[in-house]
Amino acid sequence: MSTGEKKRVINRVKAMYPLRAKVDESYLRSQEAIKAGKPTVWAMLNFCYGDPILKAMDIEVVYPENYGAALAAAGVARGYLDRADAEGFPTHLCGYSRANFGYAARLMELGGEPPPEAPMGGMPKPLFLLSSVAVCDARYKWFQALGRYLDVPVWTLEAPLPGIREFQLEGCYEEMVKLSVSHLRDFVTFVEKAVGRKMDWDRLDEIVNLMMEINRVSHEVNELRKAKPCPMHSRDFWSAMPPALFLLGDLKESLQLYKNLYDEVAERVENGISAIPEEKYRLVFAELPPWHSLDLFDRLAERGWNFVIESFGYHPPPPVDLSHVKDPLERIARYSLQRMVANYRDALQKNVVAGADVYIYLKYVSEWKCDGAFLHPLVSCRSASTHLPHLANILMERLKVPSLIVEGDIVDLRLFNPQDALQRTEPFEEAMEHYRRVRRELGFDW
Amino acid sequence: MAAKGLSRAKEVCSQRPAVAKGATARGKKVIGYPCVYVPLELLAALDIVPYRLYGEMREPVTEADRVLPASFCPIMRSCLDCALKGRHDFLDGVITIHSSDPQEKTARIWQSYTTLPYFHFVDMPGTTRPEAVDYFASQLKGLVTTLESLSGKKLSADNITKAINAYNHQRSLVQSLFQLTRPSPPLLTGTEIVQVIKAVMSLPVDEGNQLLTEVIEEAKARKQKSEAQRARLLLWGSTTDDAEVMAVLESNANVVFLEDCGGYRPYRGKVSTAGDALTALARHYLTEITCARTFIQNVAAPTKKDYHKDLHARYGYLKSVITDWKVDGVVLLLVRYCDPFAFEVPAVKDYFASLGVPATYIEYDYTEGSLAPMRTRVEAFLETIG
Numbered sequence: 001m002s003t004g005e006k007k008r009v010i011n012r013v014k015a016m017y018p019l020r021a022k023v024d025e026s027y028l029r030s031q032e033a034i035k036a037g038k039p040t041v042w043a044m045l046n047f048c049y050g051d052p053i054l055k056a057m058d059i060e061v062v063y064p065e066n067y068g069a070a071l072a073a074a075g076v077a078r079g080y081l082d083r084a085d086a087e088g089f090p091t092h093l094c095g096y097s098r099a100n101f102g103y104a105a106r107l108m109e110l111g112g113e114p115p116p117e118a119p120m121g122g123m124p125k126p127l128f129l130l131s132s133v134a135v136c137d138a139r140y141k142w143f144q145a146l147g148r149y150l151d152v153p154v155w156t157l158e159a160p161l162p163g164i165r166e167f168q169l170e171g172c173y174e175e176m177v178k179l180s181v182s183h184l185r186d187f188v189t190f191v192e193k194a195v196g197r198k199m200d201w202d203r204l205d206e207i208v209n210l211m212m213e214i215n216r217v218s219h220e221v222n223e224l225r226k227a228k229p230c231p232m233h234s235r236d237f238w239s240a241m242p243p244a245l246f247l248l249g250d251l252k253e254s255l256q257l258y259k260n261l262y263d264e265v266a267e268r269v270e271n272g273i274s275a276i277p278e279e280k281y282r283l284v285f286a287e288l289p290p291w292h293s294l295d296l297f298d299r300l301a302e303r304g305w306n307f308v309i310e311s312f313g314y315h316p317p318p319p320v321d322l323s324h325v326k327d328p329l330e331r332i333a334r335y336s337l338q339r340m341v342a343n344y345r346d347a348l349q350k351n352v353v354a355g356a357d358v359y360i361y362l363k364y365v366s367e368w369k370c371d372g373a374f375l376h377p378l379v380s381c382r383s384a385s386t387h388l389p390h391l392a393n394i395l396m397e398r399l400k401v402p403s404l405i406v407e408g409d410i411v412d413l414r415l416f417n418p419q420d421a422l423q424r425t426e427p428f429e430e431a432m433e434h435y436r437r438v439r440r441e442l443g444f445d446w
Numbered sequence: 447m448a449a450k451g452l453s454r455a456k457e458v459c460s461q462r463p464a465v466a467k468g469a470t471a472r473g474k475k476v477i478g479y480p481c482v483y484v485p486l487e488l489l490a491a492l493d494i495v496p497y498r499l500y501g502e503m504r505e506p507v508t509e510a511d512r513v514l515p516a517s518f519c520p521i522m523r524s525c526l527d528c529a530l531k532g533r534h535d536f537l538d539g540v541i542t543i544h545s546s547d548p549q550e551k552t553a554r555i556w557q558s559y560t561t562l563p564y565f566h567f568v569d570m571p572g573t574t575r576p577e578a579v580d581y582f583a584s585q586l587k588g589l590v591t592t593l594e595s596l597s598g599k600k601l602s603a604d605n606i607t608k609a610i611n612a613y614n615h616q617r618s619l620v621q622s623l624f625q626l627t628r629p630s631p632p633l634l635t636g637t638e639i640v641q642v643i644k645a646v647m648s649l650p651v652d653e654g655n656q657l658l659t660e661v662i663e664e665a666k667a668r669k670q671k672s673e674a675q676r677a678r679l680l681l682w683g684s685t686t687d688d689a690e691v692m693a694v695l696e697s698n699a700n701v702v703f704l705e706d707c708g709g710y711r712p713y714r715g716k717v718s719t720a721g722d723a724l725t726a727l728a729r730h731y732l733t734e735i736t737c738a739r740t741f742i743q744n745v746a747a748p749t750k751k752d753y754h755k756d757l758h759a760r761y762g763y764l765k766s767v768i769t770d771w772k773v774d775g776v777v778l779l780l781v782r783y784c785d786p787f788a789f790e791v792p793a794v795k796d797y798f799a800s801l802g803v804p805a806t807y808i809e810y811d812y813t814e815g816s817l818a819p820m821r822t823r824v825e826a827f828l829e830t831i832g
Binding site for chain 1: 512513514515517518519544546547548550551552553554555557558565566567568569571572573575577578580581584585587588591592738739741743748750751752753756780782783785786788789790791792793795796807809
């Protein structure tokens with residue numbers, strides 16, 4: 001569903017485009033890989049945990065979650081969702097997974113050939129599936145359920161997630177590292193057997209370092225967005241994030257592209273260039289955007305809404321020096337755990353026991369000086385939605401920042417009404433103005 | 447005269463908080479837990495009374511609305527709603543576990559909005575791999591640390607062995623209880639079993655074992671009725687905590703096996719008493735409780751996939767249930783938004799189809815209003831299986 005108008009208002013960062021293009025390239029590369037007899041794997045977003053291993057083993061990877069978003073953005077998800085319904089999957093399941101079940105059913109119906117209607121040439125049949133228990137149940141139950149269609153093995157990556165208080169118990173962090181390293185070592189053996197080659201440990205070492213450096217630069221880009229006016233909109237973040245998040249393509253090239261992005265954004269900061277014509281309100285977006293209706297953000301930009309920070313799960317972990325850790329698997333483990341662990345310590349200090357995904361938005365709002373939060377609970381994604389009512393409460397209670405809650409879905413556009421969202425903007429602007437005054441009275445600095 | 451057996455189970459179910467408060471009055475610590483993955487042996491070994499937390503199907507959710515979205519596990523929403531309404535304020539604390547997203551997410555909200563003196567969240571791995579068992583054992587060690595602090599007692603080898611034996615005895619008794627549904631007609635109804643299990647999960651282990659012993663004796667003494675043959679159903683799902691739901695399923699059939707967390711599932715197998723107790727508990731809870739939340743496949747690190755072998759690895763334990771309990775049909779009963787089980791629906795249906803047993807999927811929203819449509823769906827299913 002579109003908001004009806006096509007006028008582009010957001011001032012897109014030019015250096016974002018080659019990063020975004022890497023997504024399309026990755027699908028093409030996977031198809032070429034199949035033709036050349038090279039392995040392709042379907043993987044869940046695994047937060048830099050399994051990806052460097054696959055990269056070091058020269059395996060092309062495509063991400064059905066990402067492809068689900070691509071199907072939605074291309075407006076062709078409906079047919080695959082209907083197919084999943086017909087296959088007997090309950091309709092309240094993750095929209096990405098339902099689109100993927102429909103796709104997999106079609107793929108196998110066509111003898112393993114990608115369906116002709118699939119955007120970007122489709123995802124080729126994989127050598128194996130790499131799922132992850134991180135973030136939600138869907139992300140491993142989904143790949144298990146694909147066994148109905150794909151006669152390929154599944155590896156499920158563990159991802160420890162203790163409570164914030166329990167994390168402080170003696171030995172907890174080291175047990176998390178121990179689990180992760182041992183698990184990754186077995187995963188390497190699994191991959192070696194699957195592709196019939198041994199791991200090149202020096203290459204893995206280099207890849208891990210590049211991965212961390214790419215993410216460090218990406219982190220620095222986001223730090224620049226604290227500037228007023230904000231030089232880079234959330235839409236540019238979402239477009240530019242895949243090479244860092246999924247380790248797409250050549251990593252040295254990606255590193256240069258992120259450095260280019262940093263330079264352009266820094267230049268904008270220096271010259272006071274905004275991501276939208278006139279920044280009246282600074283907003284944070286949580287969590288997953290309506291991929292099928294992204295032009296909504298242009299309509300909001302017309303009203304002066306600048307989205308300055310967003311989607312915690314897509315952001316790189318805070319940089320950490322792991323140069324003393326010689327084993328690349330341990331470095332992967334500690335780096336991957338850093339996403340949660342770094343925030344756990346701060347969250348406990350601030351007495352936010354509801355998890356890193358709540359604490360981090362308090363940090364975003366106070367450091368990026370947001371006037372409001374646009375919360376997007378998803379009917380078919382509990383993980384990206386459950387914390388949002390509590391987040392709205394805590395943002396108001398602690399920072400006097402109001403939230404606009406607009407329900408929707410990541411894939412199923414029938415569940416999202418952008419017109420309704422637009423109708424609610426005016427009263428929300430009044431709320432943002434009101435609480436701006438309240439904050440000043442209370443001594444906040446924005 | 448004090449109620450015994452089934453009457454006692456009914457009585458306990460209707461006065462669960464009062465029963466738990468009785469333990470508090472006797473100077474015992476009482477700890478609530480919403481999921482059967484919490485190893486109760488650790489509590490019993492420290493003289494703490496475990497108390498299973500349930501939702502209240504008849505209670506409209508009002509308080510949880512302000513902290514959880516509507517599209518969320520209705521059982522956990524209801525459970526949290528009760529907590530926010532102060533229904534669990536008599537507890538000394540709550541233990542939650544990462545058995546599913548709703549359990550994990552609710553735990554964090556629960557902790558943020560209530561002020562119980564003790565709250566512990568146990569992380570749980572997703573697979574049954576050896577390193578996962580070790581990690582889970584380390585998490586249990588963390589739980590012991592905080593429980594020792596709460597109880598002021600140290601966990602001794604002797605006490606943990608006694609507690610494991612007591613709960614293993616409970617598992618044997620529940621396994622015996624289910625033998626009573628094998629005759630036709632069964633000596634116990636599914637509705638009675640839901641009440642008995644709910645009562646057992648509200649009592650200290652020895653009292654629960656006493657109750658189970660009485661119920662088994664009472665049911666065995668029942669005269670075999672000569673009634674018209676009714677369809678024999680297997681119920682597969684996440685959990686059933688309300689006898690009324692079972693009564694709907696049993697209006698024209700007998701539910702002879704409850705493969706869910708309000709029935710047989712928490713009582714399968716036995717914890718080993720050999721070796722390190724925490725590792726034994728971790729291994730047992732991770733591998734023996736057949737909840738959809740655990741990733742299971744036919745070999746730990748396969749190099750190729752065989753769907754049928756995979757189905758057998760995941761559901762093979764149900765094959766003997768189908769034959770031994772002479773099951774005519776399966777009801778896959780889930781509350782809406784129960785993702786781990788919902789992902790299983792087509793696969794488990796494939797498995798039952800491979801055994802030649804018809805199955806139907808029924809989803810409900812954990813409200814009283816969902817019972818009438820449920821009845822219609824069950825009746826329609828019973829007509830199709832004759």
